[in-house]
Amino acid sequence: MSSVGIDQISFYTSNYFLDLRTLAQLQSTDPEKFYQGIGQEKMGMAAHDEDIVTMAANAAYPLVQNGEGEQISTVLFATETGIDQSKAAGVYVHRLLGLSNNCRVVELKQACYSATAAVQMACALVARQPGKKVLVVASDVARYDLNTPGEATQGCGAVAMMVTAQPRILSIDPEVGSYTEDVMDFWRPNYRKTALVDGKYSTKIYLKALKKSWEHFRESSSLSFNDFSHFCYHLPFSRMAQKAHQHLARVNKSELTAAELEQQIADTLSYNRIIGNSYTASMYIGLSSLLENCGNNLAGKRIGFFSYGSGCVAEFFSGTVVEGYQDVLFQAQHQAMLDKRQEVSYDEYLNLYEAPDPKDGETHTIEADTQGRFRLAAISHHKREYVVI
Numbered sequence: 001m002s003s004v005g006i007d008q009i010s011f012y013t014s015n016y017f018l019d020l021r022t023l024a025q026l027q028s029t030d031p032e033k034f035y036q037g038i039g040q041e042k043m044g045m046a047a048h049d050e051d052i053v054t055m056a057a058n059a060a061y062p063l064v065q066n067g068e069g070e071q072i073s074t075v076l077f078a079t080e081t082g083i084d085q086s087k088a089a090g091v092y093v094h095r096l097l098g099l100s101n102n103c104r105v106v107e108l109k110q111a112c113y114s115a116t117a118a119v120q121m122a123c124a125l126v127a128r129q130p131g132k133k134v135l136v137v138a139s140d141v142a143r144y145d146l147n148t149p150g151e152a153t154q155g156c157g158a159v160a161m162m163v164t165a166q167p168r169i170l171s172i173d174p175e176v177g178s179y180t181e182d183v184m185d186f187w188r189p190n191y192r193k194t195a196l197v198d199g200k201y202s203t204k205i206y207l208k209a210l211k212k213s214w215e216h217f218r219e220s221s222s223l224s225f226n227d228f229s230h231f232c233y234h235l236p237f238s239r240m241a242q243k244a245h246q247h248l249a250r251v252n253k254s255e256l257t258a259a260e261l262e263q264q265i266a267d268t269l270s271y272n273r274i275i276g277n278s279y280t281a282s283m284y285i286g287l288s289s290l291l292e293n294c295g296n297n298l299a300g301k302r303i304g305f306f307s308y309g310s311g312c313v314a315e316f317f318s319g320t321v322v323e324g325y326q327d328v329l330f331q332a333q334h335q336a337m338l339d340k341r342q343e344v345s346y347d348e349y350l351n352l353y354e355a356p357d358p359k360d361g362e363t364h365t366i367e368a369d370t371q372g373r374f375r376l377a378a379i380s381h382h383k384r385e386y387v388v389i
């Protein structure tokens, strides 16, 4: 069977961020707790006219702008910041991107894991119809209550990946290690805008799920820890990946030094440190970060992936970077987007924190603010109105 995997990858985050030094000052906390202790520096804050739909469309636009959307059979939209109990957010994205009416669209949910479910399902669809492409988008706004330990781990972002046969970036291996357990480490009931979390417990369950997924992966894969050059972990905050990687190294009795272990994940963390948690998108923004920031040629290198979704479902899988991958990255566009972001004050942060959520049927127009190509222009008669700028 020909290889299947990621042919293109692009991400988007909002144009605003709060520096965690500002939060530390307000909370009379040592900023090093955030910068070093959890490994985060800034967190993205969506403008009022941005949401999971506009971020996803912005992430996906470079992948379809030259009529390249023609062969897309399916759009899989992964999120845990759903905007509707019924209609899939991807249907709005489908229209904003001008995709074919013969393309199916569906939304997937299982906390931060669902983007990986989407990637695996996309690989299966493409294996069945190798001439077709599947667009996977993952988009989230991470929100916790103010003045809680989770507040410093907020963020927002979206990633878009085109999954095809003979991919130009990453060929994904068929073997997976899965782990599911019914736990309450992080959840968000339908009536809440912010997540509830048992923070310390969630980090323990993450590590347990890593070990269990890895053990299950090893039952079907001949690959061992030493076959991997780099590892991409789900990134709720970058220190979590460092702890996870040290844990996996211990499980495997690895003889690599601390510096060598750090080198295997360091480049995956750069974007997350300044974007914050983007839930479903975060591990794949980590992959972008690795591909775009690693000084060495990664072609032919094996990457290990650990995807974790609270609740919990986790998966370990692997892929090999394809020769010439550098030619299809959107590195310059990503850097330009990150460079033009604006820092907000604490008061501005509080304002952005309250996303528009009118519950009456009146017409609420939303002031133009985003630097992106797509915006939420109004909520009218309970309908969200998206426009191309």
Ligand code: CAA
Residues within 6 Å of the ligand: 030, 032, 033, 034, 036, 037, 038, 112, 149, 150, 151, 152, 153, 185, 186, 197, 198, 199, 200, 202, 203, 206, 234, 235, 236, 237, 240, 277, 279, 308, 309, 310
């Ligand atoms: N200088 C340097 N480091 C400092 C410091 C200072 N002045 N002060 C504290 N630290 C260190 C601490 O020693 C600690 O390090 P270790 O974990 O290595 O011991 C670290 O900073 C964090 O300090 P605390 O443990 O005191 O932090 P906290 O209790 O305030 O919150 C948290 C930490 C529980 C992770 C919290 O941020 C949280 O609840 N986050 C949301 C939940 C989360 O992200 N869970 C991750 C797993 S679940 C998942 O992955 C799904 C998902 O996306 C949510």
